[in-house]
Amino acid sequence: MYSLNFGSLTIEQFLAEYWQQKPLLIKGGFANFQDPISADELAGLALDEQVDGRLIQKDGGNWQLDEGPFDSFDKYGDQNWTLLVQAVDYWQPDAARLLEPFRFIPNWRIDDLMVSFSAPGGGVGPHLDQYDVFIIQGMGKRRWRVGMPDASLEQFCPHPRLLQVSDFNACIDDVMEPGDILYIPPGCPHDGISLEPSLNYSVGFRAPAQKDLIGGLADYLLDFQIEGERFNDPGRLRSLSPGEINSRDLGQVRQLMQQLLADDDLLSHWFGSYISQAKRELDLQEPEPHYQAEEIAEYLDEGSVLGRLGGLRCCYQQAKAEGDVQLFINGDRFPLPANEIDSARLLTDRSQLTEAECRHFVQTPERLAFITQLINQGYWYFVE
Amino acid sequence: MYSLNFGSLTIEQFLAEYWQQKPLLIKGGFANFQDPISADELAGLALDEQVDGRLIQKDGGNWQLDEGPFDSFDKYGDQNWTLLVQAVDYWQPDAARLLEPFRFIPNWRIDDLMVSFSAPGGGVGPHLDQYDVFIIQGMGKRRWRVGMPDASLEQFCPHPRLLQVSDFNACIDDVMEPGDILYIPPGCPHDGISLEPSLNYSVGFRAPAQKDLIGGLADYLLDFQIEGERFNDPGRLRSLSPGEINSRDLGQVRQLMQQLLADDDLLSHWFGSYISQAKRELDLQEPEPHYQAEEIAEYLDEGSVLGRLGGLRCCYQQAKAEGDVQLFINGDRFPLPANEIDSARLLTDRSQLTEAECRHFVQTPERLAFITQLINQGYWYFVE
Ligand SMILES: O=C(O)CCC(=O)C(=O)O
Ligand SMILES: O=C(O)CCC(=O)C(=O)O
Ligand SMILES: [Co+2]
Ligand SMILES: [Co+2]
Secondary structure (H helix, E strand, C coil): CCEECCCCCHHHHHHCCCCCCCCCEEECCCCCCCCCCCCHHHHHHHHHCCCEEEEEEEEEEEEEEECCCCCHHHHHCCCEEEECCCCCCHHHHHHHHHHHHHHCCHHHHHHEEEEEEEEECCCCEECCCCCEEEEEEECCCCCEEECCCCCCCCEEEEECCEEECCCCCCCEEEEEECEEEEEEECCEEEEEEECCCCCCCEEECCCCCHHHHHHHHHHHHHCCCCCCCEEECCCCCCCCCEEEECCCCCCCHHCCCCHHHHHHHHHHHHHHHHHCCCCCCCCCCCCCCCCCHHHHHHHHHHCCCEEEEECCCEEEEECCCCCEEEEECCCCEEEEHHHHHHHHHHHHCCCCCCCCHHHHHHCHHHHHHHHHHHHHHHCEEECC | CCCECCCCCCCHHHHHHHHCCCCCCEEEECCCCCCCCCCHHHHHHHCCCCCEEHHHEEECCCCEEECCCCCHHHHHHHEEEEEEEECCCHHCCHHHHHHHHCCCCCCEEEEEEEEEEECCCCCCCCCCCCCEEEEEECCCCCCECCCCCCCCCCCEEEEECCEEEEECCEEEEEECCCEEEEECCCCCEEEECCCCCCCEEEEEEECHHHHHHHHHHHHHHCCCCCCCEEEECCCCCCCCCCCCCCCCHHHHHHHHHHHHHCHHHHHCCCCHHHHHCCCCCCCCCHHHCCCCCHHHHHHHHHCEEEEEECCCCCEEECCCCCCEEEEEEECCCEEHHHHHHHHHHHHHHCEECCHHHHHHCCHHHHHHHHHHHHHHHHCCECCC
């Protein structure tokens, strides 16, 4: 288990003073840090067609970007390049464990683990992101500079697929060593350049914008064929100017839309479903043949433990204390009675279940049927 | 010009007591009614590939539906069938004039003109619609029955593409003759069966549902790349159950979405654009070659008159008295200063401009440039 040490700060203080506000370098955030993946293993992942990798190289003033999958890395030499692999937690359970210490932030805000290997001099250039990130230094040494948000900074593309930022004043300028953690809020320019071959682990977050939310809701209404209420205007006044969209009509259009958002059930059902949807392909491996419930009960009674598929998005919502619990797994919604909230918590809070926690799911036929279904979908699996 | 006569009712009374509430048969609504189109002309339209026509036939207990375009109508015999052609106002300016008397309802609520020809015994069967309609009897005689909305009515498909309703109690049961008008609010079951070969003109309306509005807004934000504000949570409390979507976060998601709707400019710009989008292809005929502004000025000074393309959706919105006017034509928005409101009204209120009204557009270079652009797009054209 990775044990995160904020130094003199408590998690509460970090959230109050830094989270979404200021960058922070946490020296020795992970004591005696051991890389969960090697550079070779990362390179191996990047050969796979299903894996999203990119290699960024700086050659004097020129930037080059190659998309994966890759055949080999020989041509890149031994300096000035970085291999970045997205969503390594989807493919590598050991690496996925790096996310766990950050779950003082809810699941729905956490995105995925991006891992980079950079040769000396390697980096993606100064840039800023829309999302929070914790960058963990693994093997090697890397100089990281971070600045505060600055509206005067210009963004430009030194390469069609690279968006970088002009020179910025750094409020953090340090060499990161294994186990150091760098927290960067959205909008803070940052630039990492390796001094030694380095592995960096980016625990990335997500935060929907208004456009994403409206779009997600529109899709949901379409998918579930929810028409909703229709505009109606009994007793409307005669139009003297038929071309006009009058304020009263426009106000009613607005009101209609706001009423939809005011529907508690709809909002909750939609948002959990939306925010738990997979945004990229999971490494789903359905057991062949499917298990029967009795087999699952046997294994769990014997002490088998279950792990959750890396990248699977799970969350739950309980609108009212003692009310129904909506459980969301990979975009699907499972309504549960209030007394099943522990089932929801076990499945969503924990990426791996202990023996005792697993046995919770043998205690009733409903839980057994449910866990069997989840295992047969490849969402949970027996850990060796 | 068709002059609509509500009998003993004023338009104000019709709106207060019937519109969106109760059906109404207006005997002699159009005195001395002359069909703007003949049955043969309608049939001719239905041969055209671009025109949306359907032929519905009842054969004993069986319903048949054929999609246009049609080669001939001989095979249908001389009874028990109806040819329906959508959006005839897009193709036939004389027929389009039938919409004008109904513009005591704003443009944005008006959809299009559907025309049917039915042989004796012909009809589409008892059904209900989501939208208001005025059905005008042209040549012939047709028995129309209309009932009040009734939740106990069942809908079923006697043919995969026909949605009909079970037997209903009629509150209107009459034989319509040329010039009679039948107003039917949404949800009222209705059934028309011809006694003689009949032409019926349906002035159809539209009213968006919540799903349409959210979907339309989502498309707009996408098309114009309007991200909006992003979810942010500085100072959030530590999650004890990371799987949970807590009420505070969900509340903020809702609030973010509602704030977008509360943006007056966004709402107005989006809605006008959305509600003026063409939902089917227009009969656009761009002049070849394009006119120069000077030519247009000459023609209009000489007394040429302009007609607006049938089906072109136009409307305007003025958020504040004395404020900017947003003019919307075919999904595009044209911001105008307040002192140009007459230009907006002329283009949206009137489907044809008189000589004097046309000369309004020669009075300034901006207006002239604008009307030239609209003519060159095929939106307005010189009326012979
Ligand atoms: O690992 C790198 O080189 C880039 C990391 C980064 O910029 C990020 O995670 O936001
Ligand atoms: O003309 C017809 O046969 C059908 C008219 C109708 O049902 C309508 O316009 O809603
Ligand atoms: Co970054
Ligand atoms: Co109808």
